[in-house]
Amino acid sequence: MTYEINTADDADTLVGDLARAGRKAQRVLARMSDADKAAALKAAAASLRANAPEVLEENARDVAAGEANGLTGSMLDRLRLDDARLEAVASAIENVASLPDPVGQEIDHSTAPAGMKLVRRRIPIGLIGIIYESRPNVTADAAALCLRSGNAALLRGGSEAVHSNRAIHAAMVEGLASKGVPEAAIQLMPTQDREAVGGMLRAAGLVDMIVPRGGKSLVERVQNDARVPVLAHLDGICHTYIHSAADPEMAREIALNAKMRRTGICGAMETLLLDAKFPASADVVGALLDAGCELRGDKRAQALDSRIKPASSEDWDTEYLDAIASVAVVDDVDDAMDHIAAHSSGHTDVIVTDDEETAAIFLAEVDSAIVMHNASSQFADGGEFGLGAEIGIATGRLHARGPVALEGLTTYKWQVLGSGQARA
Amino acid sequence: MTYEINTADDADTLVGDLARAGRKAQRVLARMSDADKAAALKAAAASLRANAPEVLEENARDVAAGEANGLTGSMLDRLRLDDARLEAVASAIENVASLPDPVGQEIDHSTAPAGMKLVRRRIPIGLIGIIYESRPNVTADAAALCLRSGNAALLRGGSEAVHSNRAIHAAMVEGLASKGVPEAAIQLMPTQDREAVGGMLRAAGLVDMIVPRGGKSLVERVQNDARVPVLAHLDGICHTYIHSAADPEMAREIALNAKMRRTGICGAMETLLLDAKFPASADVVGALLDAGCELRGDKRAQALDSRIKPASSEDWDTEYLDAIASVAVVDDVDDAMDHIAAHSSGHTDVIVTDDEETAAIFLAEVDSAIVMHNASSQFADGGEFGLGAEIGIATGRLHARGPVALEGLTTYKWQVLGSGQARA
Numbered sequence: 001m002t003y004e005i006n007t008a009d010d011a012d013t014l015v016g017d018l019a020r021a022g023r024k025a026q027r028v029l030a031r032m033s034d035a036d037k038a039a040a041l042k043a044a045a046a047s048l049r050a051n052a053p054e055v056l057e058e059n060a061r062d063v064a065a066g067e068a069n070g071l072t073g074s075m076l077d078r079l080r081l082d083d084a085r086l087e088a089v090a091s092a093i094e095n096v097a098s099l100p101d102p103v104g105q106e107i108d109h110s111t112a113p114a115g116m117k118l119v120r121r122r123i124p125i126g127l128i129g130i131i132y133e134s135r136p137n138v139t140a141d142a143a144a145l146c147l148r149s150g151n152a153a154l155l156r157g158g159s160e161a162v163h164s165n166r167a168i169h170a171a172m173v174e175g176l177a178s179k180g181v182p183e184a185a186i187q188l189m190p191t192q193d194r195e196a197v198g199g200m201l202r203a204a205g206l207v208d209m210i211v212p213r214g215g216k217s218l219v220e221r222v223q224n225d226a227r228v229p230v231l232a233h234l235d236g237i238c239h240t241y242i243h244s245a246a247d248p249e250m251a252r253e254i255a256l257n258a259k260m261r262r263t264g265i266c267g268a269m270e271t272l273l274l275d276a277k278f279p280a281s282a283d284v285v286g287a288l289l290d291a292g293c294e295l296r297g298d299k300r301a302q303a304l305d306s307r308i309k310p311a312s313s314e315d316w317d318t319e320y321l322d323a324i325a326s327v328a329v330v331d332d333v334d335d336a337m338d339h340i341a342a343h344s345s346g347h348t349d350v351i352v353t354d355d356e357e358t359a360a361i362f363l364a365e366v367d368s369a370i371v372m373h374n375a376s377s378q379f380a381d382g383g384e385f386g387l388g389a390e391i392g393i394a395t396g397r398l399h400a401r402g403p404v405a406l407e408g409l410t411t412y413k414w415q416v417l418g419s420g421q422a423r424a
Numbered sequence: 425m426t427y428e429i430n431t432a433d434d435a436d437t438l439v440g441d442l443a444r445a446g447r448k449a450q451r452v453l454a455r456m457s458d459a460d461k462a463a464a465l466k467a468a469a470a471s472l473r474a475n476a477p478e479v480l481e482e483n484a485r486d487v488a489a490g491e492a493n494g495l496t497g498s499m500l501d502r503l504r505l506d507d508a509r510l511e512a513v514a515s516a517i518e519n520v521a522s523l524p525d526p527v528g529q530e531i532d533h534s535t536a537p538a539g540m541k542l543v544r545r546r547i548p549i550g551l552i553g554i555i556y557e558s559r560p561n562v563t564a565d566a567a568a569l570c571l572r573s574g575n576a577a578l579l580r581g582g583s584e585a586v587h588s589n590r591a592i593h594a595a596m597v598e599g600l601a602s603k604g605v606p607e608a609a610i611q612l613m614p615t616q617d618r619e620a621v622g623g624m625l626r627a628a629g630l631v632d633m634i635v636p637r638g639g640k641s642l643v644e645r646v647q648n649d650a651r652v653p654v655l656a657h658l659d660g661i662c663h664t665y666i667h668s669a670a671d672p673e674m675a676r677e678i679a680l681n682a683k684m685r686r687t688g689i690c691g692a693m694e695t696l697l698l699d700a701k702f703p704a705s706a707d708v709v710g711a712l713l714d715a716g717c718e719l720r721g722d723k724r725a726q727a728l729d730s731r732i733k734p735a736s737s738e739d740w741d742t743e744y745l746d747a748i749a750s751v752a753v754v755d756d757v758d759d760a761m762d763h764i765a766a767h768s769s770g771h772t773d774v775i776v777t778d779d780e781e782t783a784a785i786f787l788a789e790v791d792s793a794i795v796m797h798n799a800s801s802q803f804a805d806g807g808e809f810g811l812g813a814e815i816g817i818a819t820g821r822l823h824a825r826g827p828v829a830l831e832g833l834t835t836y837k838w839q840v841l842g843s844g845q846a847r848a
Contacts, residue, residue: 250844257846375842418799420674422681
């Protein structure tokens with residue numbers, strides 16, 4: 001079957017058809033028990049293993065095309081599957097199967113003034129759109145998380161991985177169908193036409209939420225164009241503030257880890273704020289510089305080490321995703337919080353201090369999705385938070401913030417249990 | 425001060441200025457204690473009482489202009505204030521002051537694999553935009569709910585109430601300021617230019633959420649044009665399904681109450697679904713007809729009473745807000761749920777039955793914000809749910825659903841309490 005998308009209307013028609021099929025399938029998913037959904041995911045993992053030769057063959061086509069088209073080494077690495085990586089994908093599906101099902105959980109209950117019992121209970125959101133780049137594992141991850149939480153998924157992966165994605169999707173659907181999951185519960189966009197992505201973003205009322213997975217330009221396009229609610233973060237401009245009462249060794253270790261463990265993740269520190277009264281600032285910046293980190297500082301920071309370059313005003317709003325950090329010296333916790341309020345992307349901000357009172361002020365007043373005391377911002381991750389998996393990290397204000405896992409893929413309804421009450 | 429709005433850019437500039445001032449004020453609000461916010465609201469109520477003569481005088485100007493401009497009787501009634509109504513507005517502010525402060529509440533806590541303690545804690549959303557029609561009481565209600573939950577508010581009321589709104593706003597701000605609340609915490613749009621409403625709707629990243637309060641055309645415009653998340657419901661197409669095992673008397677009383685208590689509210693029943701095996705259907709429709717309700721039915725329903733008119737296909741998707749209802753006979757609970765899935769607006773749907781098993785199926789599978797068993801849909805209201813007040817009822821899928829009160833005006837952050845953890 002081929003799809004010809006010549007106009008935005010064509011895209012809207014296609015997305016409408018897919019969304020209606022997905023929503024219908026979701027009604028079946030919503031009725032499935034915890035055990036049935038878990039069994040279906042296990043069958044999907046088994047089917048992925050059974051179809052490994054086909055999946056790897058299709059992946060090899062993508063990799064060959066990527067090499068011919070001059071993809072960078074890191075893009076090819078993200079694209080490439082082998083036996084071990086495919087086994088990791090299958091295991092990840094089984095891990096999601098083993099997570100507790102959020103659907104049906106009671107959030108709270110109360111009694112209405114007229115006597116009815118009120119229960120708020122978790123239900124699936126509905127149809128989730130996932131728009132992602134050329135990482136074939138996202139096809140399996142996102143599908144598994146949506147299905148575990150009773151949601152249908154409409155997946156649209158990057159063109160470089162199209163054959164890999166189709167093979168993984170076909171294998172999963174085969175396994176899921178063997179356990180009674182309708183085929184349309186997990187759909188892969190049947191065309192790579194970019195206009196179809198626009199159709200997903202416009203599909204308010206048909207697609208309930210969109211999760212973009214990928215780099216900043218993808219997230220930016222989705223956030224700018226979507227008429228559907230988006231769960232995402234654009235930037236991870238994370239701050240580490242070393243308070244005057246920080247333990248010097250802990251401060252050094254946390255700053256080093258927050259920046260240098262992996263420089264390319266959204267939880268990496270981008271700005272180091274040093275309290276003017278912290279006595280060991282030179283040690284902390286020295287350790288970062290010695291580890292190969294470029295530092296760009298304000299005047300007071302530059303006075304700490306001659307290797308620190310001058311920061312421009314843009315540096316305070318820059319996510320380097322590299323072995324570079326900006327450094328400022330601040331007067332006190334209020335000064336640090338003012339800097340963070342002005343420049344943080346609301347992802348993760350950290351205070352290092354042995355003074356509990358100052359920590360409490362920072363934790364209460366810094367308005368980011370994640371605020372940490374005496375820990376590295378690199379812990380900003382669903383797995384590290386014990387959530388078992390994550391669909392992404394969100395920095396918006398509504399619905400779900402920080403690492404979002406199964407609970408964030410649910411909403412709730414009010415169940416009202418009466419005994420014949422009519423309103424006076 | 426006058427504002428000239430000639431272009432969308434002018435509106436964006438104005439809204440940007442107001443929003444930045446509101447967000448700055450919100451940082452102060454976020455630091456205020458429960459007791460301080462409650463005291464500020466009580467001072468606002470006292471100031472409203474002290475300024476009653478001015479408020480009533482300004483209101484009289486609006487009413488006179490409304491009469492001259494030919495406003496309908498019900499619009500004039502909603503616009504008009506007197507001593508008793510103003511006292512009710514002041515009391516409502518005090519009632520909000522007495523509600524528990526959601527800010528700072530712990531949602532849950534856990535321990536991360538690396539040993540940090542994780543706490544999810546409620547925080548204000550930020551700056552809430554309220555767009556409403558010519559009911560001066562909304563100025564006070566919405567401002568009080570936003571302030572109680574630590575949010576700044578940008579209010580834009582209907583032009584017919586502009587002098588009343590300005591007087592109420594000025595009186596409240598005077599009281600709030602006496603308790604240290606910054607003036608910009610509660611702002612009233614300084615111009616009635618409609619383009620400024622467009623500026624609010626476009627202000628993504630500056631206004632965090634918009635709540636429209638008013639009729640369908642207002643909500644529709646806001647939902648269609650907003651780039652900011654909207655908390656609202658468009659329609660209240662509420663169903664009452666009388667199952668075969670319903671108590672006949674209860675069925676009659678609930679149907680009558682759900683439709684006829686007040687026909688113009690969003691929780692009023694618009695469609696009655698009668699199980700083909702329910703023996704007393706003729707009594708239920710007879711009671712509605714005798715009470716003056718027009719019924720429009722499908723063929724099987726029409727056979728129950730000759731006074732029932734034929735329903736057109738549009739009737740199943742119509743919110744009458746009047747003494748009119750559509751009636752269909754359905755085969756069983758699945759048939760009823762299929763009808764509801766096709767036609768419900770996701771607001772409130774009811775089953776009447778003495779069969780607990782069927783009730784459980786209905787409560788689990790009907791996907792509306794509120795599902796009720798043996799109670800009238802007219803209970804769909806924050807006050808009736810014991811929430812103390814409501815900013816509105818939401819039928820969207822994300823963030824908050826059903827009656828939304830203070831909790832729905834908060835979001836959360838993750839607080840991570842470590843002891844020096846660096847990520848491996």
